[in-house]
Structure formats: structure tokens, C-alpha cells
Amino acid sequence: MTQFSIDRRSVFKGAGALVVSIGIPGVAAAEIGKPVKPALSPDQLDSWLAVKADGDVVAYFGKMDMGQGVDVAIAQIVGEELDVPFERINVVMGDTAWTVNQGGASGSTGIQKGGIPLRNAAAEARRVLVELASQRLGVPADRIEVTDGVVAVSGDPARKLSYGELIGGRYFDLAMTWNGKIGNDLVAEGQAKPKPPSAYKIVGQSPPRFDVPAKVFGKLDYVTDIKVPGMLHGRMIRPPVAGAVPVAVDDGSVQDLPGVRVVCDKGFVGIVAEREWDAVQAVERLHVTWSEAAPPFPEMAALYDHIRQASVVKREVPVATGEIDPAFASAARIVEAEYEWPFQSHASMGPACAVVDARADRATLWTGSQKPHFARDGVARALGLPQDKVHGIWVPGPGSYGRNDAGDAGIDAALLSKAVDRPVRVQGMRYEGHGWDPKGPASIHRARAALDKDGAVIGYVFESKGFSRIDIDTNESDPSYSLAGQLMGLPLKSLQGFGVPAESYGFASKRSAWETIAPLLDRGSPLRTAHLRDPVGPQIQFASESFIDEIAAATATDPLAFRLRYLKAPRDIAVVKAAAERAQWDPRPSPRPDRSGDTLSGRGIAYAQRSGAVVAIVAEVEIDRRTGKVWARKFTVAHDCGLIINPDGLRRCIEGNVVQGTSRALTEEVAFDRAKVTSTDWLSYPILDISETPEAVDIVLINRPELPPAGAGESSIRPVAAALANAVFDATGVRLRRAPLTPQRLKAALA
Amino acid sequence: MAERIAFELNGETRTVEVAPDTPLLYVLRNELGLSNPHFGCGLAQCGACTVHVDGAPTRSCSLPVSQAAGTKVMTLAGLGTPEHPHRLQAAFIAEQVPQCGYCLNGWIMTAAALLRDTPHPSEQQIRDGLSGLKCRCGTHMAILRAVRRAAQAA
Structure with a gap:
């Protein structure tokens, strides 16, 4: 563990140095030299980076890496602009005393948005350092060159100064221009212009992760490992029926457990104990009398009917082009389908x-x-x-x-x-991790296509209806967006939002809309919704890209050719072609003609845009007709997220997306009864097992240095479910329109 | 009532005084100060808490510490060090496996026993041998590569 004292912010001075013990690499103020650093503010260069006396660089990143190596990419970006070797960049992130609020991990914007101020700050720092060196060495700045953090006179390398010699031990104390925003949209820039991508030497390489060795040797401290002197162990008690509140709590029921104390305030019930195991036992033993709450949920089997029948709270029509009604009125043929997607859980590895x-x-x-x-x-x-x-x-x-x-x-x-x-x-305990985490919303999706007599699509309507993607806000900055706050009676302020397919099909007329319905419970609920990886993306694209295949099948068209006929955006066309080419796509309509035998195989394609990235996936499946079990045998992914910072990191990020996407497509569904969530462990909420892992995920990276880097943390999860559903249809001739594509559902459909 | 219980932990004899029904995991983490293994489910369903007890991969969240008395317990930290890594640890680094890494303990400890007992496993033996462990980040592909790599290093 690294011991360091947080003493920069004046607020802590009155209370004396607050010494904490944490596992984050930091740099103490004394290492820099100047005793007082400018206040932490986005408009100060010192808020973004520091050069230590030995020339090592610390970058202060106000977003987060959640396990995909974003911090490595940030170090590459900073090292690139500064001309300092990657190994000498240390990234500090996630500490509110050291980093400005760049929004945390959010929408895969770690590099896309989070990297911008860091890139600008590093470029500005280099500019200042070159200027300093120019003065000290007595030569014009245009006769200075920088190599590995050493500034030297061109053609006279003996005349040189290192960054450490130039600034190590001092702060820049230099203002930057800040757009006044915090969060994702925070931008700060200096006078310097960042390098052109053609000059990149570190960006585009694949240096390894900082955290892997510590994790592999069991040396890395997670939040679960934090121990503070005098610390007690706490556990929460959640209502057995969603909406119930405690009317009596019998402290005596846990009296025999040493040091256990009960904390109760309205619907908030918790216990603390000196020893963790006593806290765990106290949760089981504590006798709470709960109010008689009417079970708030529909029967699980009636979930989609509930959604169909529920009043619409908010409707938006983000896409409306052409004349829809005349198209359908004049159609030679109309293709229609409806799709369903369940509540899903974050189900993180630890509660x-x-x-x-x-x-x-x-x-x-x-x-x-x-x-x-x-x-x-x-x-x-x-x-x-x-x-x-x-x-x-x-x-x-x-x-x-x-x-x-x-x-x-x-x-x-x-x-x-x-x-x-x-x-x-x-x-939390496991039943809280699964049972009480905020859920990805359940939804239905209706699609209709109007075809003319030649089978051309002249009208297209796609409408989603579901629970809002955000019963609680994207972050927990207010107690009303926390479970504790909602259990204590703060009103659930559901922010209404959903989404539409992200694609570039140029149908003659087109409408994409969404509708949200009210949450099932107006207070702390185990089915409250919040952002789950690629919020509403997998479900919308499952439906929209399945439906594209349904139109193709209705017109006996190869699904790839159908897409290429209508796609408009060049990058979209490029990824779809790249995935098909790498997968050696066999051009023919689906389903495949020969569907005999106990083992069926098929292939499907789907694609999606996401916030500046675009991804196409070909899935190849094997299906056991007797069990209905789908094995996602192989994926071929073509991925374009603009400029690539770290290709190997990107590949592993895509693999994780594809595996998690497969899990969500094939196995994941939150189960509930009228009172509570009943899928509360790994048996009742199974995820993809290693024995079910694809034999290959073949990835084609399309690098576009001319474009800024877009996010990759979520884009490739989006088309996975549709690629699988399309492959299942190709193999079997059966169209599954309800996710997940479980063996039971496929077996029943095949019967 | 607390009892004195002794076992060998990563080669050193340790004695604790705890309620004998306390799961070994809690003793390792709280009484003995290890930051690894991890609590994942408390139900022996995920493997994040896996340690070797007398060489057998064991879900320490579901083993009363009394049953560990007199045994040899080994955790991930005892499997290898940066100076002397186990071949699986070297392979997991070479393959850069982690996303969050919280589950890694279970994979490496389970695979270590698998490779010890089956030095040259087939693909199917690897998949079957690791079945049941959970990784929510979806690093399955990299885990399989790392275990294959370690097997080839034997």
C-alpha cells in the first residue's frame, strides 16, 4: 500500500493532514517542490499534470478505468504530446482531491472525451517546457527538439536540459482556457496545438496495462480491501416485499452477537458489527416486522403485456423522414414483427x-x-x-x-x-448484488416495413416501448438517486429516456420512435432501472437488426446484400463489408436450405453505430436440435472507432463486449414474482460459462487516424444479440423474437 | 465461542482465535489481513474466494475455518511472486487478461490445480476444468489463451 498525505486542499488543513492508506499511486506535494499547488481547477495546467524532479510525469485523469486499460491509453496520449516515454507516465485517477470531475466512467468516453483535456494539457506543457529551454539555452524555440523528455539544441545534442531540470520541483502555475463545464463535456485547452496523428510514435502502440501484475499476484487492493482504523462492518437489510417499510425492529434478536448495533431510519435498515461474520449473521437473525405492502409487480409471465398496456409517460420521435402513411397505404406487402427484451442485472462479480x-x-x-x-x-x-x-x-x-x-x-x-x-x-451479500442492483430496462419493440411490388422498402417504422432507461440518474450525486434515499421516502424521480436504432439505412420513408412507461414502484425498487452497459443499445439493436433480416428473408434476399443495398454511411458500409469478407460470408438468403440433422449451424450478421464508432459482427452458431442450446461458436468483428490508441487493449475490450453480449443474448433474464426479484444468485441468473465460450473471436480493426478516437467500451456489445438471433434463424428457420435465446425457447419453437 | 485454530498459510503457521463456524474466507481477509481471495457470492458459486486447502481448490467462503485446522492453505499470493511467478501468473500477464480482475483468483488457483494434475490438458479438459467459475467482464477468451499458454510452458 502507498501511504501519502492529502494536504493540498485548504479544507483539510484546518483539520491537520488527513493520512489515508490506499492503493492508488500518487505524488506527494513535496515531490514536486513548490509547497502550494494552485487550487484544483480545470483551468490550471497543474490540475492535469506534473513533472517530478526525476522527470517522471504524473497525469491527473478525472475519468476512470473500469478494467479496460483506459488509463494506459491516457498515459500514451500524454507521453505522446510531451515526448516522454510511456514508462515514465503515472496516471492518478478517481481521487477528488487530485483530479477534476471529468464525469467518471461514462458512455465509453474515457478516451473520446476524457482524453481531450489531457492531450491539450500535455501539448501545452511541452510548449512551455520548450520555451523555458529556449530561454535557458539561449536559442530560438524553433531550434529546439525534444526526445524522451530531454530538450536539446538541434544539431548540438550536448546542449540539453531534461524536463526534470526545467520544471521538476515547481508547478507550471499556468492558466488554460476552460469551457466552464464539469463532467463529460469538460474541455480545457492551452495555446499549443496537439501533434498531428502522422507524428505519433506512442499512440497506436500497445503498451501493457499498469494493473495486471498486481492483480495476478494478489497484491492489488480493491475497495473491498480498504481497512480504516476503528472501522466497523456494515450490512443492509432490504424489504422482503418491494415497498414494505419496517414497523418494528427487534434489537433483541441479535443481542447474542457481540457488538452488533442496528440502525433504522424509515425504510433504511442496517446493522454494524466489529467482526464481519457477526454482521453477516446478524442480517439473517435480525427480526424485522414489515408493513403489509401490496406486491407491486405484475406476474413475470405478464411483463410484456404490462408494457403493451401501460400508459405512455413520454414519447419521442427522433427520426422521421419521408411520407410514411402513403408508403404503407400503397404497399404491395407489409412485414411486421414485435420483439421483447427482459430486465437484466449488472450482476457484478462482487456485491x-x-x-x-x-x-x-x-x-x-x-x-x-x-x-x-x-x-x-x-x-x-x-x-x-x-x-x-x-x-x-x-x-x-x-x-x-x-x-x-x-x-x-x-x-x-x-x-x-x-x-x-x-x-x-x-x-452487500450476493442476493443484493443480483436482487437489488438497478436493472437494465425491459422493453418491447415493434417494427413494420412497407414493400413495393419489387420488394423495395418504401416505408419503415420502428417503435420501442419500455421502462425508462433511467429511473435513477446516471450517477449518485443526490440521495434521491440512491436506494437508501428511495427507501427512506425520497421520491423516485424517473428521468424518462429510451432510444432508437443507430444505423444509416436509407429507406424512402422512415420513422423511429420510443415510448416510456411508469416504473413499477414509486420508491426503492429492485426493478428500478439505470444505465447498464450500452444502455438500451442491445435491446433496440436486437430488434432492429433482427427485423432487417426479417425483411431480407421476406424478399428472399441475402442479409448482407440487403444491408449493403440500403446503408448510406461510408464507414457503416466499410465495417459490414470488412466483417463479411473476413468471415468468408456465403451470399445466399436465410435460412440455409439444408436444416436436417441434430446439429444445426448457421451464420448471421448485424451492425450498429454508437457515438462515433461503428461495428459489424458475423456470428456463427451451432445448435443442438434436441436441447435447443445455442453455442456461439465464432464471431468475426469489424470495428471502427476512429483513431486507435492501443490496438491490443482495444481487441481485449472488444472480446469482453462480445462475450458479455453473448451472455446477455443467450442466458440473462431477471426473474421476479409479484413481491420481489427471485433471480438472486448465479444459479438463478446464469451468465455465459467458460465451457460455452466461443472458439474464436476474430477481430478486424479499422484505424482511422484522420478521425478523433471514439469510445469502444460498449459499441461492440450492441449488435451481438441480433447477430446471434439472425444466425439462429439461418440455422433453423426459427425466428426468436424474445431475448434471451434460451434452450427452452428454441426447443419449443423447433418442436 | 471463539476457539484457537491453527493452519499453515502460504508456508507459515498461523493461529487465529475465532468462532469455528466463521468461513475461512473471512478469517483470511480480516484476521490474517489478506486482500486476496475475494468475496463474490458466499455460496460457492463463483470461485472468487478460491484457495488451495491441502492442494485442493476450495471455495473458502463456504468452508468453516474449523475444517481448515491443521491443513496447508495456499492463496494466490502464495502461488508465486513477481520474482518467481507461477507459470499461470506469467501467462495471465503475457495475455493481459484482466478486465476488473476481481475473479482472477478463482481462475488461476483452479487452473493451477488442473495443470498440476493434467499437465497437458486438451481444450475440452481446460473448459470442463474451469467450468462454473464466473467472470462478469467476459475475459473468457483471454483466460483460455492464458491457460493454454501456461500448459505449453510446462
């Missing part, structure tokens, strides 16, 4: 954990949340403290793919710590 040390006038939060600055804000509000009195420290957590249960654990720990006046570590 969420957080540690909070809440004092009367300040607090410290250790969190695995992907948005630690916002988590800090939420804890400050929950404790009634000013934001600057709370120090948020991110420590790697047990997996994060959006707004998962980590966002709730921080508020839980804060409220418990405040109540018992001790630092408290809260960790």
Missing part, C-alpha cells in the same frame, strides 16, 4: 462495497463507483456536509458496467457511519 468515515464536519469516502466525484457529492448531501468537506477516493471495485450497486453502497456506508460515529465498511 458493492464502500467505506465511509463520517465525522461531524467532514468525511472520507472510499468507493468503487465509476463516478467517484458524483459519489462524493451524493455522500456530502446525505451527510449534510458541504461538497468540499468530503474527500472521495476511488479504489478498483468488483466490476462495473454502468450505474450499478456501487452507487448505492456509498450512501449506505455514509448513513451508517454517521449513525454509529465510526468508519463503516458496507458490502
Whole structure:
């Protein structure tokens, strides 16, 4: 563990140095030299990077790496602009005392948006360093060149100064231009113009991850490993029927467990204990009498009927081109289909954990949340403290793919710590990780296509209807967006939002719309929704790209040829062609003519745009007719996310997307009864097993240095489910329109 | 009531005084200060807590510490070090396996026993031998590459 003291922010000075023990690499102020660093603000170059006395560089990144190596890419970007070797760049992220709020991990924007100020800051720092060297060496700046952090006179390499000699031990104390925003859209820039991609030497290489050795040797501390002196272990107790509140809590039921204390405030019920195992046992033993709450959920079997019948809360029509009604009125043929997608769980490897040390006038939060600055804000509000009195420290957590249960654990720990006046570590049990994490929303999707007498698409309508993607906001900056807050009665302020297919099909007339319905419960609910990896992307594209194949099949057209006939955007066409070519696509309509035998095989293609990236996937499946089981044997992925920073990291990122996407397409469905979520462990919520892993994920990377880097953390999960459903149809002639594509469903359809 | 229980941990004899029904995982993490293995499910379903008990991969979340008395317990930290890595650890680094890495413990410890007992496993033996372990980030492809690489290094 690294010991260092956080003493930069004046708020901590009055209370003395706050010494913490965490596993994040940092740089103490003394290492830089100047005792007081400019205040942490996006318009200060010193907020973005520092050069240490030995010439090593520290980059302060206000977004996060959640396990895909974004911090490595940031180090590459910074090293590139500074002309400093990658090995000498150290990235500090997720500490609210050291980094500005760039929005945390959010929408795969770590490089796409998060890299922009870092790139600008590094370029500006290089400019200043060259200027300094020019003065010190007495030559014009245009006669200076920089190699590996050493500034030398062109043609006279003996006359040189290192970055360490130039600035190590001092701060730049230089203002940058800041657009005034925090979060994803924060931009800061200096006078310097970043390098052209043609000059890149570090960007485009594949240096290894910083964290792998520590993880592989069991040396890396996760948030679950944080131990603070005097810390108690906390556990939460959730209602057995969603919506019930405690009417009586019998402390006596846990009296025989040493040191157990119960904390109860409205619907918030937790316990703390000196020893973790006592806390776990206390949860099981604590006797709580709950109010008689009417079970709030429909029968699971009636979920999609509920969605169909529910009143529309909000409707938007983001795409409307051409004359839809005349197209359908004049159609020679109409193709229609409806698709269904279930609630899905983040189901992170470990239930969420957080540690909070809440004092009367300040607090410290250790969190695995992907948005630690916002988590800090939420804890400050929950404790009634000013934001600057709370120090948020991110420590790697047990997996994060959006707004998962980590966002709730921080508020839980804060409220418990405040109540018992001790630092408290809260960790959920498995049934909370699955049962009470915020869910990806369930939805239905209706598609209709009008064809003329020649089979050309003259009208296309795609409408989604489902639960909002965000019953709770994208971050936990306010207790009303936390489970604790909602259980204590803060109203659930569902932000209505969904989405439309992301594609460039140029049909003569086209409408894409969405409708949201009310949440099933107006307070803390195990079926409340929040962003889960590529929010609403997999479900929408499952439906839209399945439907494209349905139109192709209705006109006996090869699915690849059909797409290429209508696609308009050149990059979209390029990825679709690249995936098909690499997969040695056999041009013919689906389904395949020979569908005999017990083992059926087929291939399907699907594609998607996502926030500046575009991905096409060919899936090849093998199906056991007797069991209905689908094995996703091989994927071929063509991926274009603009400029590629780290190709190997990108490949592993894509593999993770494809495997998780396969899991969501084939196995994942939150089960519930009228009172509660019933899929509360790995048996009732299975994910893709290693024995079911594809034999190959073949990846074609299309690098576009002329384009800025787009995100890759989610784009390739989007078309996976549709590629699989299309392959299943090709193999069997059966169109599965309800996800996941389980053996039971396929077997029944094949019967 | 707490009892004194002794076992060998990564080559050193350790004695703890805990309730005998406490799962070994909690003792390793809290009484003995290890930051690895991890709590994933508490139900022996995911493998994040896997340690070797007398050489057998064991889900420490579901083993009462009393049953570990007198045994030899080995954790990931005892399997190898940066100076002397186990071939699986070297392979997981070479293949750059992690996403979050929280589950790695289970894969490496289970695969270590697999390769010890079956030095040259077939693809099917690797998949069957690791079946049941969970990785939510979906690093399955890289895990398989790393185990194959380690097997070839034997």
C-alpha cells in the first residue's frame, strides 16, 4: 500500500493532514517542490499534470478505468504530446482531491472525451517546457527538439536540459482556457496545438496495462480491501416485499452477537458489527416486522403485456423522414414483427462495497463507483456536509458496467457511519448484488416495413416501448438517486429516456420512435432501472437488426446484400463489408436450405453505430436440435472507432463486449414474482460459462487516424444479440423474437 | 465461542482465535489481513474466494475455518511472486487478461490445480476444468489463451 498525505486542499488543513492508506499511486506535494499547488481547477495546467524532479510525469485523469486499460491509453496520449516515454507516465485517477470531475466512467468516453483535456494539457506543457529551454539555452524555440523528455539544441545534442531540470520541483502555475463545464463535456485547452496523428510514435502502440501484475499476484487492493482504523462492518437489510417499510425492529434478536448495533431510519435498515461474520449473521437473525405492502409487480409471465398496456409517460420521435402513411397505404406487402427484451442485472462479480468515515464536519469516502466525484457529492448531501468537506477516493471495485450497486453502497456506508460515529465498511451479500442492483430496462419493440411490388422498402417504422432507461440518474450525486434515499421516502424521480436504432439505412420513408412507461414502484425498487452497459443499445439493436433480416428473408434476399443495398454511411458500409469478407460470408438468403440433422449451424450478421464508432459482427452458431442450446461458436468483428490508441487493449475490450453480449443474448433474464426479484444468485441468473465460450473471436480493426478516437467500451456489445438471433434463424428457420435465446425457447419453437 | 485454530498459510503457521463456524474466507481477509481471495457470492458459486486447502481448490467462503485446522492453505499470493511467478501468473500477464480482475483468483488457483494434475490438458479438459467459475467482464477468451499458454510452458 502507498501511504501519502492529502494536504493540498485548504479544507483539510484546518483539520491537520488527513493520512489515508490506499492503493492508488500518487505524488506527494513535496515531490514536486513548490509547497502550494494552485487550487484544483480545470483551468490550471497543474490540475492535469506534473513533472517530478526525476522527470517522471504524473497525469491527473478525472475519468476512470473500469478494467479496460483506459488509463494506459491516457498515459500514451500524454507521453505522446510531451515526448516522454510511456514508462515514465503515472496516471492518478478517481481521487477528488487530485483530479477534476471529468464525469467518471461514462458512455465509453474515457478516451473520446476524457482524453481531450489531457492531450491539450500535455501539448501545452511541452510548449512551455520548450520555451523555458529556449530561454535557458539561449536559442530560438524553433531550434529546439525534444526526445524522451530531454530538450536539446538541434544539431548540438550536448546542449540539453531534461524536463526534470526545467520544471521538476515547481508547478507550471499556468492558466488554460476552460469551457466552464464539469463532467463529460469538460474541455480545457492551452495555446499549443496537439501533434498531428502522422507524428505519433506512442499512440497506436500497445503498451501493457499498469494493473495486471498486481492483480495476478494478489497484491492489488480493491475497495473491498480498504481497512480504516476503528472501522466497523456494515450490512443492509432490504424489504422482503418491494415497498414494505419496517414497523418494528427487534434489537433483541441479535443481542447474542457481540457488538452488533442496528440502525433504522424509515425504510433504511442496517446493522454494524466489529467482526464481519457477526454482521453477516446478524442480517439473517435480525427480526424485522414489515408493513403489509401490496406486491407491486405484475406476474413475470405478464411483463410484456404490462408494457403493451401501460400508459405512455413520454414519447419521442427522433427520426422521421419521408411520407410514411402513403408508403404503407400503397404497399404491395407489409412485414411486421414485435420483439421483447427482459430486465437484466449488472450482476457484478462482487456485491458493492464502500467505506465511509463520517465525522461531524467532514468525511472520507472510499468507493468503487465509476463516478467517484458524483459519489462524493451524493455522500456530502446525505451527510449534510458541504461538497468540499468530503474527500472521495476511488479504489478498483468488483466490476462495473454502468450505474450499478456501487452507487448505492456509498450512501449506505455514509448513513451508517454517521449513525454509529465510526468508519463503516458496507458490502452487500450476493442476493443484493443480483436482487437489488438497478436493472437494465425491459422493453418491447415493434417494427413494420412497407414493400413495393419489387420488394423495395418504401416505408419503415420502428417503435420501442419500455421502462425508462433511467429511473435513477446516471450517477449518485443526490440521495434521491440512491436506494437508501428511495427507501427512506425520497421520491423516485424517473428521468424518462429510451432510444432508437443507430444505423444509416436509407429507406424512402422512415420513422423511429420510443415510448416510456411508469416504473413499477414509486420508491426503492429492485426493478428500478439505470444505465447498464450500452444502455438500451442491445435491446433496440436486437430488434432492429433482427427485423432487417426479417425483411431480407421476406424478399428472399441475402442479409448482407440487403444491408449493403440500403446503408448510406461510408464507414457503416466499410465495417459490414470488412466483417463479411473476413468471415468468408456465403451470399445466399436465410435460412440455409439444408436444416436436417441434430446439429444445426448457421451464420448471421448485424451492425450498429454508437457515438462515433461503428461495428459489424458475423456470428456463427451451432445448435443442438434436441436441447435447443445455442453455442456461439465464432464471431468475426469489424470495428471502427476512429483513431486507435492501443490496438491490443482495444481487441481485449472488444472480446469482453462480445462475450458479455453473448451472455446477455443467450442466458440473462431477471426473474421476479409479484413481491420481489427471485433471480438472486448465479444459479438463478446464469451468465455465459467458460465451457460455452466461443472458439474464436476474430477481430478486424479499422484505424482511422484522420478521425478523433471514439469510445469502444460498449459499441461492440450492441449488435451481438441480433447477430446471434439472425444466425439462429439461418440455422433453423426459427425466428426468436424474445431475448434471451434460451434452450427452452428454441426447443419449443423447433418442436 | 471463539476457539484457537491453527493452519499453515502460504508456508507459515498461523493461529487465529475465532468462532469455528466463521468461513475461512473471512478469517483470511480480516484476521490474517489478506486482500486476496475475494468475496463474490458466499455460496460457492463463483470461485472468487478460491484457495488451495491441502492442494485442493476450495471455495473458502463456504468452508468453516474449523475444517481448515491443521491443513496447508495456499492463496494466490502464495502461488508465486513477481520474482518467481507461477507459470499461470506469467501467462495471465503475457495475455493481459484482466478486465476488473476481481475473479482472477478463482481462475488461476483452479487452473493451477488442473495443470498440476493434467499437465497437458486438451481444450475440452481446460473448459470442463474451469467450468462454473464466473467472470462478469467476459475475459473468457483471454483466460483460455492464458491457460493454454501456461500448459505449453510446462
